[in-house]
Amino acid sequence: MEATISAARGSANVREKRVRRFKALLFAVCLLPIVREAWLVVSGAEVNPIEFVIRSTGLWALVWLWAALFISPLKKLTGWGSLLRFRRELGLFSFFYACLHLVCYLWLDKFFDWADVFKDVIGRPFITIGTVAVVLMLPLAVTSTDGWVRRLKRNWSRLHWLVYPAAVLSVWHYFLEVKRDTTQPWIYAVVLGLLLGWRVYERGIRPWLARRMSPVR
Template identity: 40%
Template sequence: MSRVIKVIAHFCAWLPLAYYIVSAFRQTLGADPQETLLHGLGMWSFYFLLGSLSITPLRRWFRWHKLINYRRMLGLYFAFYLFLHVITYIWLFLGWQWEMIGSELIKRPYLTLGIVAFVMTLPLIATSNLWAQRKLKRHWKRLHQLVYGIAILGWVHYFWQVKADLNEPLLYGFLLAALLMPRVWWKIKQNRPELAKN
């Protein structure tokens, strides 16, 4: 049963990309298809990141321990859509002119945050396997705590570029805070055992 659920989860994870590919061929991405594609891929990357971050709280609060089987999958789809987001920008907005990246980062500081988050993601992708987990041992968990910084940078990157309605980025900001703050509290309780009794 769990294998069937995982297959369905993988199928659903590919649906956003399929939608954008079909919409691009049908030319139904709106008045600014490049921007629609760039924004959509970036948001789906953020959705998968939030989904990955939600696994631990849900396991601890509701005892849904089997959810751990989906955390790595969600994390990899986050990285996959983030990669597509970056490639879309370099391809459709810069035309593969790599020398323009420096000037773009200066003109648009929110891009700097996005690039930093992307670079921070690379070591997580490279070590997202059991071999790396065994080799790195306790350092693996410390390395993968970079995901918290990546999530914050990703949200600021998104918030910074929104010029009109801030309701949506603020909503995602509250959701991200709700996923990160329990971790802060658990860390405090871990370092102060007397609080665990309360």
């Protein structure tokens, strides 16, 4: 009996170590775009470094957000429960890149001219929509700690539904920003549509069907 318990503990420890190592690797991977951006700007490879940095940080905010949204379906498909432990990291990196994107815009594009920023926020729909997306992401980032998860209990999951409107607004912002070729925003929009459809099926349609099919009613 004791041998079984210690074997179970041993394999749990191995699993925990593997998850921690993978989290560290993911952390490094999520920082790579910044290294690449810095290199391209410093080396002078980018003809318009300001536009490049603003666009690139925006795009990576979107990529990490989509990656975070992929975790639940991936967990369902693979049955690997530990995947959920990478969702917070991806979500926080998305928020981090969105903040960098915002700071680059305020600093490099607007030189902290607040009157001009205000004019943009109320006068340019794509900036208004991006701003609302960041505002929606803020409470998610703030409440991502274990303490907040415990404190908010079921309301934590309810609050984290905000990720979906934030994602919809982010891709909308992308559509409005792209002037000609909308292929890329369409790819993100279709993937988001599939993710949302899966979520509605899992949370709404599937339990409803199960209730209807159940012999005890």
